[in-house]
Amino acid sequence: MEVALLGNPNTGKTSLFNELTGSYEYVGNWTGVTVDKKVGTLKKQMGQLIDLPGVYALNPISKDEGIASQYLLENRFTSALNIVDASQLSRNLHLTVQLLEFGKPLVIGLNMVDVAKSRGIAIDVNQLSEELNVPVLPIVARTGKGCHDILNYFSLKNQHVSHFTIDYGEKIEKAIENISDLLHEEQLNHRWLALQLLQGNRVVLDHIKINKGIDIERIQRIIQELDKHIEEVEKCSLVRTIYSKRKHIIDDILSKVITREKKSDLTFTDSIDSIVTNKFLGIPIFLGIMYFIFHMTFNWIGTPVSDWLDGFFSGPLSGWIGQGLQVVHATPFIRALVLNGLVAGVGGVIVFVPQMIVLFFFISLIEDSGYMARVALVMDRIMQAAGLNGKSFIPLVIGFGCNIPGIMAARSIEQPKERLITVLITPLMSCSARLAVYSLFAGAFFAKYQALVVLSLYVLGILLALVMAKIFSLFFKHEHSVFVVELPPYRIPNAKTLFRSTWDKSKGFVKKATTFILGGTVVIWLLSYAGPHGLNVDIDHSFLALVCGYIAPLVAPLGFGTWQAATALVSGFLAKEAVVSTMSIVYHAPHSGTLTGVISQAFTPLQAYTFMVFSLLYIPCLSTVPAIYKEVGTRKLTWFTVTYCVVLAYIVSLVIYQGGRLMGF
Amino acid sequence: MLFSYIFGILIFGYAAWTISRFIKKSKQGRCATCALQKACEQKPSTCSNVVQIQKNEPQLIRNQHI
Ligand SMILES: Nc1nc2c(ncn2[C@@H]2O[C@H](COP(=O)(O)OP(=O)(O)OP(=O)(O)O)[C@@H](O)[C@H]2O)c(=O)[nH]1
Ligand SMILES: [Mg+2]
Numbered sequence: 001m002e003v004a005l006l007g008n009p010n011t012g013k014t015s016l017f018n019e020l021t022g023s024y025e026y027v028g029n030w031t032g033v034t035v036d037k038k039v040g041t042l043k044k045q046m047g048q049l050i051d052l053p054g055v056y057a058l059n060p061i062s063k064d065e066g067i068a069s070q071y072l073l074e075n076r077f078t079s080a081l082n083i084v085d086a087s088q089l090s091r092n093l094h095l096t097v098q099l100l101e102f103g104k105p106l107v108i109g110l111n112m113v114d115v116a117k118s119r120g121i122a123i124d125v126n127q128l129s130e131e132l133n134v135p136v137l138p139i140v141a142r143t144g145k146g147c148h149d150i151l152n153y154f155s156l157k158n159q160h161v162s163h164f165t166i167d168y169g170e171k172i173e174k175a176i177e178n179i180s181d182l183l184h185e186e187q188l189n190h191r192w193l194a195l196q197l198l199q200g201n202r203v204v205l206d207h208i209k210i211n212k213g214i215d216i217e218r219i220q221r222i223i224q225e226l227d228k229h230i231e232e233v234e235k236c237s238l239v240r241t242i243y244s245k246r247k248h249i250i251d252d253i254l255s256k257v258i259t260r261e262k263k264s265d266l267t268f269t270d271s272i273d274s275i276v277t278n279k280f281l282g283i284p285i286f287l288g289i290m291y292f293i294f295h296m297t298f299n300w301i302g303t304p305v306s307d308w309l310d311g312f313f314s315g316p317l318s319g320w321i322g323q324g325l326q327v328v329h330a331t332p333f334i335r336a337l338v339l340n341g342l343v344a345g346v347g348g349v350i351v352f353v354p355q356m357i358v359l360f361f362f363i364s365l366i367e368d369s370g371y372m373a374r375v376a377l378v379m380d381r382i383m384q385a386a387g388l389n390g391k392s393f394i395p396l397v398i399g400f401g402c403n404i405p406g407i408m409a410a411r412s413i414e415q416p417k418e419r420l421i422t423v424l425i426t427p428l429m430s431c432s433a434r435l436a437v438y439s440l441f442a443g444a445f446f447a448k449y450q451a452l453v454v455l456s457l458y459v460l461g462i463l464l465a466l467v468m469a470k471i472f473s474l475f476f477k478h479e480h481s482v483f484v485v486e487l488p489p490y491r492i493p494n495a496k497t498l499f500r501s502t503w504d505k506s507k508g509f510v511k512k513a514t515t516f517i518l519g520g521t522v523v524i525w526l527l528s529y530a531g532p533h534g535l536n537v538d539i540d541h542s543f544l545a546l547v548c549g550y551i552a553p554l555v556a557p558l559g560f561g562t563w564q565a566a567t568a569l570v571s572g573f574l575a576k577e578a579v580v581s582t583m584s585i586v587y588h589a590p591h592s593g594t595l596t597g598v599i600s601q602a603f604t605p606l607q608a609y610t611f612m613v614f615s616l617l618y619i620p621c622l623s624t625v626p627a628i629y630k631e632v633g634t635r636k637l638t639w640f641t642v643t644y645c646v647v648l649a650y651i652v653s654l655v656i657y658q659g660g661r662l663m664g665f
Numbered sequence: 666m667l668f669s670y671i672f673g674i675l676i677f678g679y680a681a682w683t684i685s686r687f688i689k690k691s692k693q694g695r696c697a698t699c700a701l702q703k704a705c706e707q708k709p710s711t712c713s714n715v716v717q718i719q720k721n722e723p724q725l726i727r728n729q730h731i
Contacts, residue, residue, distance in 0.1 A: 331669040337676060519683035522676060574687075623691045 001047025003154060004075070006068065006099060007083035008092050009054025010488050012111040014038075015141035015497075016083060017051040020151065024500045025051060026405075028367035030376075030394065031486045032412030035064040037071060046154055050077065053412075056091075058098050059201040063411040063419065069203045072102065076187065079105040081150070086116035086123055086138070089258070093250045094243075098196075100132065100164035103189035107153060107160065108136045114143075115489070120261040128257045134162045142494050165191075168245050172198065172238075175226045179219050184211050198223055199239055269489045273374065282378035289371075291455050293362040298450035302355030303443060309354065313347040314594050333535065340588050341525030342518065348584030348595055349513045349577045352436045357506045359432060363401055364501035368493035372397065376485050386466040387473030389415075389483040392422040396465065399429030400458070401505060403620060404627045406431075411631075414484065417476045423631045424472060424641050425465040427620035428648075430458050432509065433576035437615045440580055444600040445608045453609070457616055464617065464648065513577065520574055521581050524567070528585055539586065558614060558650070559607040559657040572615060574622045579615055606665040610657040617649035 005013045009031035018024055021040030026033055031054060038051040052071055053064035060066040082099050084092040099106055108129075116123060129136040137153060139146035167173065179197060180190035185208065196204040197219060208214055227238045234241055276285050296302070318339055325335050366372060372394060380390030391413050399406025406426045413419040430438075438457060442450040527544040531537035539545060544567055551566040564586040572579035587598040603611065619642060620628065629638040 328668045329666070330672065331666070334669045334672055337673070342676070515683040516687040519680040519687070522680035523684070622688075626691055 001042075001079070001154065002050065002075070002077040003042070003047060004050045004071065004077045004080045005052055005083060006072075006080055006095070007054060007109075007111075008056055008085060008088075008095055009033075010486065011054065011083045011085040011092065012141040013054060013083045014051055016081075016109060016111065016139065016147065016150075017049060018500075019141055019144045019147045021049055024504055027497055027501070028372065029370040029488050029491050030367075030372040031488070032062075032064060032394070032409065033367075035067075035408050035411040037067060042154065043151060044155070046151070047078070049081075050075075055095065057095060057199075058196060059199050060203055062414045066203055069201070073188065073203065073207045077104070079107065079154070081107055081109055083109045083111050083141070086110050086113045087119055087121060089123070090247075090250055090254055093253070094246055096132065097164070097166065097246050097250065098192075100134065100162050101166075101189070101192045101195060103162070103192060105161050106134050107150075108132070108134055109141075109150060110136050110138045111141050113138045113146075114140050122259045122261055124257045124259075128253070131253045131256060132162070133164050135160055142497070166245060166249050168195075168242060171226060171229060171233075172242070172245075175222050178222050182215055182219055183208060184214060195242070198226065199242055269370075269487075272490060273487065276371070277374050277377050282374075283382070286375055286378055287455070287459070289366075290458060291451060293359065294451035294454045294458075296362065297355050297358045298439070298442065298454060302358045303439070303450065305354035306351050306439065307443075310351045310594050310596070313343065313351060317347075318343055333529075336529060336536070337522070337525060341521055341529075341585060344584040344588045344595075345521030345525065345581040346513055346518050349436060349517055349581050350510065352439050352580075353506065353510060355435065355439055356432055356509050357502060359435065360401070360505040361498070361502045364498050364505070365493055366397075367501070368491065368497055370488050370490040373485055373487050377487065380483055382466065383469075386469040388418050388421060388469050391483060391485055392418055392469075395422050395426055396429050396462065399426045399431060401432055402508075403427050403429060403431050403624045407624070407627050407631055414482065417473070420632060420637075421469050421472045421476075423628060424637070424644075425469050427624055427628070427641060427645055428461050428465040428468070428617060430461045430616050431576065432505075433621070434616055436577050436580045437572075438612055440583070440595065440599065441603075441608045441612050444596040445603070445605045453612075457612055460613065460652075461616055464652065468644070468648070509577075512575065513581075516575060517577055517581050520571060520578050521585065524571060524578075524582050525585050544586070555614075557657070558653040559610045560603065560614075562602070564602070565611065569614070569618065572621075573619050576615065576621055604665075606657060606660040610653050610660070613656055614649050614653040617645060617652060619645050619649075 005017055007013050010029065010033070014025050014027050014034050017038065017040060018027065020042055022043055023040050025038050025040075034051060034053045036053070040049045040051065041047075042049050050071070052068040055065045055068045058069050058072065060069045080099055080102070082096050084096060096108065110123070110125065110128075113123070123138075125136050125138050135153065137146060137149050139150065141147065168176070175198065176191055176194040179194035183190050183193055185193060193204060193208065197208075205216075209216060223238075230236065230238045230241050236244070275281060278285075321343060322335070322339060325338060330338075366375075375397060376390040376393050378390075379393040383390050383392055392410070394412070395406045395409040397406075398409045403426055406429060407423050410419050410422040410426065413422055435454070438454050442453045446453045524544065527547075528539050528542045529535060529537070531542040531546070533541065545563045548566040548570060549563040551570065552561045552563045555561055555566060555569070564583065567586055568579045568582040571582045583599070584595050587595060587602065599608075625638060625642060628641050629635065632638060632641070
């Protein structure tokens with residue numbers, strides 16, 4: 001059995017998916033969280049549940065919506081589960097009507113009944129079910145209330161096939177009939193296909209084109225004639241007419257099933273919005289929130305814990321491991337590998353886990369509260385100056401966690417040109433891996449102003465991204481752009497979601513540190529241990545120092561022309577955390593105390609800041625490159641992205657370092 | 666001595682394995698390698714040939730309720 005989850009964006013599909021499959025997928029309070037198909041196994045092994053991106057209608061506008069439409073056309077699922085937001089029924093039912101016309105077994109999950117109730121909206125569920133002629137199950141996906149009924153429903157063998165037809169009027173019905181006759185589809189409902197074609201659904205058109213021997217031209221003629229006729233008679237486009245017909249029916253149904261107990265009060269959301277989306281206050285508030293987050297991450301919670309952890313790793317833990325190795329008579333080689341390689345390298349990254357947890361917690365808070373969409377709105381004016389629109393800011397904010405989901409989130413942008421530019425600039429966003437680099441350097445040089453220094457790097461990333469976007473947009477011809485963003489009501493973030501989300505992200509960080517970073521650490525250590533003159537050479541005569549010594553002069557004008565810095569930057573291409581783990585190894589000298597101490601000897605504050613800026617910009621990490629390729633589709637553009645990042649990083653760092661020196665830093 | 670050999674082989678073996686897996690996954694464009702892997706794991710070919718189309722329904726719906 002395969003059940004597909006379909007519904008408008010931000011109605012709680014993924015929340016239900018997580019509840020029914022016991023998994024954890026990305027949930028957030030804005031539209032366009034899920035941008036890809038996700039497959040999960042229903043509890044009790046009943047079958048598979050497919051989570052899809054939210055859609056307003058089956059006629060896709062953005063790339064993520066296209067994924068849902070395509071799924072509908074190409075996959076033979078057993079049953080569709082339509083999630084409907086009870087507090088926004090009239091809009092949601094437009095999709096429901098189209099799904100009913102699709103003619104597959106359907107069941108409606110009436111979600112957010114808690115929200116509807118708090119707004120004084122009472123829904124007669126039985127009546128709704130009767131009117132639409134499908135089962136309707138009320139649920140609260142976020143708490144799991146009623147989700148059991150859904151599982152029970154799917155365990156029944158005989159599932160309801162809906163019969164629901166709207167009479168679109170004589171002319172349209174005639175056209176539907178004519179088009180249906182021309183179709184050869186065996187699997188899909190002809191009436192539905194015809195209706196979608198009349199609505200100008202390109203995905204459907206492309207799908208039926210695959211079938212040879214189909215008279216596309218005739219179909220298109222029928223549509224054109226009808227369109228002209230409707231335009232003359234009704235003074236309104238065909239698409240609009242179909243929409244109005246549906247709206248009429250929906251309004252009629254709703255008048256029967258809904259009773260309002262009191263006026264809906266949105267005062268809470270509205271009054272917050274009047275402040276946070278204020279023309280003048282909006283951006284300062286956003287920056288203030290970011291500053292607060294960094295202050296929590298660095299100055300208050302994260303760093304004290306990290307420092308303790310650092311002390312523990314370099315002190316007692318190393319001591320215990322050293323003693324343990326002595327007991328088993330480990331060779332000096334193994335001793336060095338474990339203590340100077342693994343403990344220093346992997347430990348050097350792991351110590352930042354507390355900071356990551358704090359940061360991820362706040363990112364999850366922003367995601368689940370509903371503030372994300374407001375940020376998009378607030379940034380709209382600035383983004384327009386850069387040739388984009390506010391919606392492009394959401395991928396950028398997601399990119400703060402990790403660039404890859406940020407790049408993928410660009411799929412929800414309607415305009416192809418804007419989507420492409422957003423993908424190109426997202427690698428400039430400061431992802432959490434880079435935060436490890438900042439933690440190290442800001443902790444060593446700017447202890448008091450860590451939050452401010454880190455904020456400046458984030459803002460620098462955003463500003464440069466905007467400048468680059470402006471430059472890129474000069475190469476495209478100007479296209480009309482619309483800014484469509486839905487502002488969901490604020491929600492008090494769900495504790496469970498918050499925990500899962502923070503946990504999931506932090507776990508990813510630890511996992512990466514103990515797998516790939518560990519592997520890389522071993523290699524780096526070996527290269528620093530071995531040299532042309534054999535093993536256990538002085539680190540300055542190791543292979544690593546020799547090879548990276550050639551690269552060092554290239555970055556010397558930026559202020560860090562040592563082979564150590566060059567090594568860190570080279571391994572940073574694989575993963576940005578590796579900058580830190582590599583530094584831990586190459587600067588590791590026995591009895592020299594913590595890495596922070598060594599670093600503060602090796603750099604000046606200006607060099608340190610320039611190094612942070614360079615690490616922020618200089619290249620998308622190895623995992624990001626294929627993600628870029630996947631979204632932009634050409635090798636050339638992917639290479640271009642990598643190259644422009646390097647060039648930009650070099651120029652900006654050069655300006656900062658040389659400028660800073662002129663100013664006497 | 667024996668311990669050192671076994672331990673060394675284990676560590677280098679594990680390191681080689683993690684690196685090869687990382688490279689393989691990176692190449693597939695899957696992001697098991699990224700910190701937020703759940704948020705972005707993807708099946709290939711889900712987003713092929715989606716054609717961009719004009720907007721034909723005004724869909725800006727700001728706080729629209731029933
Ligand atoms: N109050 C309330 N909130 C809910 C309920 N179900 C989901 N939410 C919240 O609604 C928001 C959206 O949930 P998601 O599951 O991400 O929605 P989605 O339909 O998958 O969204 P897209 O992937 O963007 O299409 C989250 O903040 C959830 O916590 C519910 O029954 N009641
Ligand atoms: Mg979702």
